[in-house]
Amino acid sequence: MTASRVYLDWNATTPLRDEARAAQAAAFELGNPSSVHAEGRKARGVVEEARAAVAAAVGARPQQVIFTSGGTEANALALTPGLKTSTKSLDRLIVSSIEHASVVSGGRFAADRVSAIAVDRSGLVDLGHLQALLERDGPALVSVMLANNETGAIQPIAAVAELVHRAGGLLHVDAVQALGKIPIDIKQLGADLVSVSAHKLGGPKGVGALILADGMALAEPLLRGGGQEQGRRAGTENVAGIAGFGAAVTAAIAALPADAARLAKLRQKLEKNLRQTQGSVIFAQDVPRLPNTILVGLPGLKAETAVIGFDLAGIAVSSGSACSSGKVQPSHVLKAMQVEDRLLRSAIRISLGAATTDADIERCAEAWRKLAATLIRRDDETELERFQTS
Structure with missing residues (x-):
C-alpha cells in the first residue's frame, strides 16, 4: 500500500x-x-x-x-x-x-x-x-x-x-x-x-x-x-x-453514495479494458454486484502465476478469498457456479477502493494484457523470470 x-x-x-x-x-x-x-x-x-x-x-x-x-x-x-x-x-x-x-x-x-x-x-x-x-x-x-x-x-x-x-x-x-x-x-x-x-x-x-x-x-x-x-x-x-x-x-457510510458511484465507473472502465484481451471472462457480470469488485478469468492463464506476475509489476490482486493461510487454490465459489476447471483455475479478483485512481486502472489493464500474452500455455517459472526482467 x-x-x-x-x-x-x-x-x-x-x-x-x-x-x-x-x-x-x-x-x-x-x-x-x-x-x-x-x-x-x-x-x-x-x-x-x-x-x-x-x-x-x-x-x-x-x-x-x-x-x-x-x-x-x-x-x-x-x-x-x-x-x-x-x-x-x-x-x-x-x-x-x-x-x-x-x-x-x-x-x-x-x-x-x-x-x-x-x-x-x-x-x-x-x-x-x-x-x-x-x-x-x-x-x-x-x-x-x-x-x-x-x-x-x-x-x-x-x-x-x-x-x-x-x-x-x-x-x-x-x-x-x-x-x-x-x-x-x-x-x-x-x-x-x-x-x-x-x-x-x-x-x-x-x-x-x-x-x-x-x-x-x-x-x-x-x-x-x-x-x-x-x-x-x-x-x-x-x-x-x-x-x-x-x-x-x-466515515464509510457518509462517503458511501459518492464512493460507490465513482468506483462503479472505474470498475466499468477496467472491465472494458480487460475484455479487450480475447477470451477474458468477467464472472457474475449479468447480476447486481458490489461496485468495486471484478473476478476475471482467462483459460490457460494460471491464477497463482498471474498473482505473482501482478505482484512483480507492483500491483496487489488476489486469486479469491484471502482467508486461506496464503494458499492459492481453486475457488469453491466458481466450482459451485459450475465454471469449467480450466477457467476457474485462472480467476483473479481485482477489488477497488477509496484510493484507486484512473492511472491505477490503466496500469492494471496493461499488466493483464502483458500477463496474458506472456504466461498462457507456457512454463510458469521461465515466463515469470522473463516477465520480471522485461
Whole structure:
C-alpha cells in the first residue's frame, strides 16, 4: 500500500482510515469499560458511541450490537444450534454453497445437520432449491451472504428471508463484504442476525460485530466469563479497536453514495479494458454486484502465476478469498457456479477502493494484457523470470 505500488485487493483488507487511526490513538490509554470509576466510564462511553455508529449503519438499535473479534467470530456466534423461533428450537443449518469458509464449515453445527443451497451460473442462490430443502426437512437456520467476497454478486436476501420465515426458520446474513459498499438495512433485508467486520471498510483488524434483529436472542454465548456485552460475549472489550470501528463505519457510510458511484465507473472502465484481451471472462457480470469488485478469468492463464506476475509489476490482486493461510487454490465459489476447471483455475479478483485512481486502472489493464500474452500455455517459472526482467 505504498506510492510505488497499486493496491487492488480491497476486499481482502483496507488501509486504515485517518478517522479510525485517530479514534484508536485516543482510546489506547482509556480504562476498563467495566470499571465504575471515571476512567472506566470514559472507556464505556467510547464503546457505546461506537456501538451506536455500527447500529445506525444497518438500521438497528445499539442494544442489538454484540462486538466480537471479527467476522469469523460473529459468524460462529450466529451459527449455533438452539436458536429459537416462536414455535421451536432450530437444530438444522442450511448455507449457500458460496459462503465464506467460516460459514461453509457450519459453525457449531454437526456436519450431518448442515445442508447446502445450490447457486446458478451467475452465483445467485437457487431459491427453488432452498424452498425444496425447507419443505423436505422443515424449519432451519439459514445463512446466505449479502454480497459474495469473490464475485461481488449481491444476493436476493429479501426473497430468501421470505422463504425462510414462511417455513418457520431464521436467517443469518454475512454482510462483512457489503458493509460500507452498499446500503444495508436489517429490517428491509428481513435478516434475524447480521455479521460485519471493521477491516473491510477502513477500520482495524481484529474487531467485528454480530447484530441481532429486534426480539432476537442468542442460543448461547461463544465465550463465557465476566458478562461483558450484556452476557453475550465475555472478555474485556477491545476499546481501541471498537473505537476505530465506530469511526470507520461512520466515515464509510457518509462517503458511501459518492464512493460507490465513482468506483462503479472505474470498475466499468477496467472491465472494458480487460475484455479487450480475447477470451477474458468477467464472472457474475449479468447480476447486481458490489461496485468495486471484478473476478476475471482467462483459460490457460494460471491464477497463482498471474498473482505473482501482478505482484512483480507492483500491483496487489488476489486469486479469491484471502482467508486461506496464503494458499492459492481453486475457488469453491466458481466450482459451485459450475465454471469449467480450466477457467476457474485462472480467476483473479481485482477489488477497488477509496484510493484507486484512473492511472491505477490503466496500469492494471496493461499488466493483464502483458500477463496474458506472456504466461498462457507456457512454463510458469521461465515466463515469470522473463516477465520480471522485461
